[in-house]
Amino acid sequence: MTATTLAMDGPELDGDGPLWLQIRRALAQPIVDGSWPPGTKIPAETELTERYGTSRMTINKALHSLAHDGLVERRRKRGTIVADRAQQHPVFEIWDVAEEVRRAGAIYAFNVYERDIVGVDSEHGRFTGVGAETRLLWLLVEHFSNGQPVQLEERLINLDAIPKAAKESFRKAAPSEWLLKHVPWTQAEHAILAREARGRTAKLLQLRPGSACLVVERQTWDGATPLTFARLWHPGEHHRLVGRFEPRKY
Amino acid sequence: MTATTLAMDGPELDGDGPLWLQIRRALAQPIVDGSWPPGTKIPAETELTERYGTSRMTINKALHSLAHDGLVERRRKRGTIVADRAQQHPVFEIWDVAEEVRRAGAIYAFNVYERDIVGVDSEHGRFTGVGAETRLLWLLVEHFSNGQPVQLEERLINLDAIPKAAKESFRKAAPSEWLLKHVPWTQAEHAILAREARGRTAKLLQLRPGSACLVVERQTWDGATPLTFARLWHPGEHHRLVGRFEPRKY
């Protein structure tokens, strides 16, 4: 009976990991890729119970988790619907400029100005937790939206942890995009600060020296192993990081 | 048998709301107030089952939720322990300068420079979602740590939603502290940006005009009702917003 509607109710499960996470992914995918725009009604729990052949508690855990992360809104009687801001990037996640620019409908481009292998003693960045003899790949990359600079990226990659990065040309995909696609991580840390653009930084971003920039410093780990450090400069006063949240529960 | 240890295992439940949230609060309180320092072992699920006279699924939901928010770490066999960073302020929550300063062991002070009742047409701030006839309380407040300026606060309060604010002197507690204590909210939105300090802003923060500042704009709602808007200026390059996080699940 339900067989005919299977293809409409979201992707199949991938068989990887706990059931409730599989279901979460299956439902999250059409939300984040836009197939289910905000306002779309998601089938009721009892219906999903049949759809995926599982108990209601398992479905509930998946939906509760999606609601907790703001992808859907749930109300009694009304049901579960895709949240208005489901596609908005939460501030404290790793997001990719390339994706951001393309999503806005602009033409994305990048340029690698510098590429070098350096030690941890270098004046580049503040990569914490790497040994003194660790070889690091240093990159200076600029990102453009319709030809306008939108981000200047200072990047350090731990070659002991990611040796294949040394052989990568970064012609097709920028380092950030390449890393997101090829390197799994388990922890990340952001620091957000304001700095004035000086010298080469100002020049590349086409800013008057002294202009205020929003800088994001980000380091990622895989377990205890530091993977990469990035300092991302965003020009001027127009760049905003936006986040929505709710009160703590205690 | 278990009666003798009851008092040691955390506060009693408050009877308010769902059981699992009560249990969550009961366990969270000693964590955030420091009674259970990082590393403290929390009783096993089966033990808490007896402690609170509930089923294991309910306990599990409370602990899972605490783990999700980074207050505890859980591992099979090792059990549940208070996380190292449990007391660290997550970036995307409402935090209070006063508390921040006191926590660092410094002397906190504040000064209210301006206080006025204005309309939404005013050039102050960008308070969204309030009607044209709404009366707003405007405040300009500066916060100090050991006498040094740490934050300049431009604040708008919706007097239709919070009429008692009009009668408040803000002598004992700064507006931000007072609001946190007296006004419940359900939604908040942050925007983080970099701006150059000019004119009075630079003067009050004791900065050279043109210095880069980290600005946080924050609006809170209670349901659909806008409560308050704040623009918080943080001096110079020394102020950082830090956050830790994990990969998305999809």
Place this chain on the structure above:
DNA sequence: CAGTGGTCTAGACCACCGC
């Protein structure tokens, strides 16, 4: 009123991992 999510139960099997 009735559909939907919110919560809770009592039990089960399994996977991990420190002892």
Place this chain on the structure above:
DNA sequence: CGGTGGTCTAGACCACTGA
């Protein structure tokens, strides 16, 4: 090996709220 959390079930009653 055995303690602990991870997950899952089948069912139950309740609370809210839109039609």
